[in-house]
Amino acid sequence: MLVLTAVSTALLSLQGPTPPPLTARIAELPLGPASQRVYLSGDGDHLGLVTPKGSRQVVMLDGTEGPLFDEIPIQTVVQFSPTGRSLGSHPR
Numbered sequence: 001m002l003v004l005t006a007v008s009t010a011l012l013s014l015q016g017p018t019p020p021p022l023t024a025r026i027a028e029l030p031l032g033p034a035s036q037r038v039y040l041s042g043d044g045d046h047l048g049l050v051t052p053k054g055s056r057q058v059v060m061l062d063g064t065e066g067p068l069f070d071e072i073p074i075q076t077v078v079q080f081s082p083t084g085r086s087l088g089s090h091p092r
Helices: 002-015
Strands: 037-040 047-053 056-061 064-069
Antiparallel strands (some): 037 047, 047 056
């Protein structure tokens, strides 16, 4: 027991002073309703999704709704612009 205490005390002294506690915070920011069709911009800064709204569908970018469409087929390619600030698609 004495040897173990001496070893652990020696190891603690090698580590130096105890760093301050982390102050990171996690916040949840809702960006729209749940959707199976979620798109992330190439730089990871913007989020787009296709979601139903009533009997129609809407494309949302960073929580902001775009115009309503009768249908946005599953096979429709939804792409971000090179800057990531807008989405493009071919809805009906």
